Amino acid sequence: DQQVKQNSPSLSVQEGRISILNCDYTNSMFDYFLWYKKYPAEGPTFLISISSIKDKNEDGRFTVFLNKSAKHLSLHIVPSQPGDSAVYFCAASASTQGGSEKLVFGKGMKLTVNP
């Protein structure tokens, strides 16, 4: 049973436009959420995170929104750039000691930004 779901396998957007990547989760114990970006033949690279005590976190072109009641989070990238083309993973954890510990990942979504 997938606890973290990324229901869209791929997304294609035009350079300069907004990319919106969605993620849903089922485990109400999750209290820390992260987005990772992965290029082929490389390990996932941390992008941005959000704690459950917040509903928004922003870092440059990247903003993550959390809707706890809907168990939904989204990553907004604006403006999108061709270098953003990669597979994006949503991940969540239920911290027992105030930390991220083990992460539960979604299946990933391939973003393609066209020049």
Next chain:
Amino acid sequence: GAGVSQTPSNKVTEKGKYVELRCDPISGHTALYWYRQSLGQGPEFLIYFQGTGAADDSGLPNDRFFAVRPEGSVSTLKIQRTERGDSAVYLCASSLTLAGEQYFGPGTRLTVT
């Protein structure tokens, strides 16, 4: 600075053989994690170390899988009697503290023939 490194980058082995996969975390990182990523899936948690001890090994699929971190730095994931279903990319990550971001290595692609 040096990131997380994993060796070998690729490993092909025959069914039934024993393999060891190595992870060198970022210097000073106390927490170390192993994940497995099968084709078309996200990384799946296997085991996590805090220092030398395995704090959570609930993700290890069965007793053919074992991991050690004897000196609190380098870790080795050991798989006995490999099966074709073990074929995957094995990812290692480390973090400075429990609350820190996890930094991933490039992974070891294991193929069991």
